[in-house]
Amino acid sequence: MKKEIAITAYKCRKCGKIHYPYHDRCLECKGREFEQIKPEGDVTLLAYTAIFNLPWGFDQRYLILGVAEFENHVKAMGQIKVDSVDQLKAGMKMKPSWEPVRVQYGEDVYGLKFEPME
Template sequence: MVDAVIVREGLFDDAEGGRLLGNKCASCGKVYFPKASFCFSCFGTNVEEVALSKRGKLYSYTIGRMPSTHFQPPYAVGLVDLPEGVRVFAPLKLTEADTFRIGMDMAVVIEELWQEDGKLIIGYKFKPA
């Protein structure tokens, strides 16, 4: 059995099959992911944690064809717009060859990102919904 560790605490939880955790400004309603310690829009400091929508729309993506620190090619990364007005940069789950289309519906998944020192590093990705 291989240990699994979360890539960074507080980014997501496993509720409802996995969802990202951002925060929301109590003054102006602006939502942030990852969480912000204060609101960059109105400089309010009263920000509260919110679970973000599990689905969004693919704004842009690219397919990596060179090895990177953690990902072997081909791998995909992209920007997904959530209904809360947040644009999330994330790895995309590559299923069949290059099946992504700008504007398509995407859903968050929590799963292994890479392995390191015998541990599974668990994080979030998006996949076509």
């Protein structure tokens, strides 16, 4: 079953700046009150890389990672479901999903994954 993307972003009630992750004070106006929002709408890939020297906890040859922006301006990191960075280009539209991104202490840890729309 498809899982809901369990990321909460924070919109400053004073100036409207979107934050993810959480800050106790707005990075723009120092406001302390935030509206909780969910990432929504089309997703655009901003930056990406493939890493071949993985940290402890990843039993695979490589990982492709990137940062993408949702239509409502929430920006977040995620793993990218392609075989090679040659399939990626900044500005391309991505489909987000919430899936296991690693295993810790025998348990799946869920996070964002992206794959190209086409």
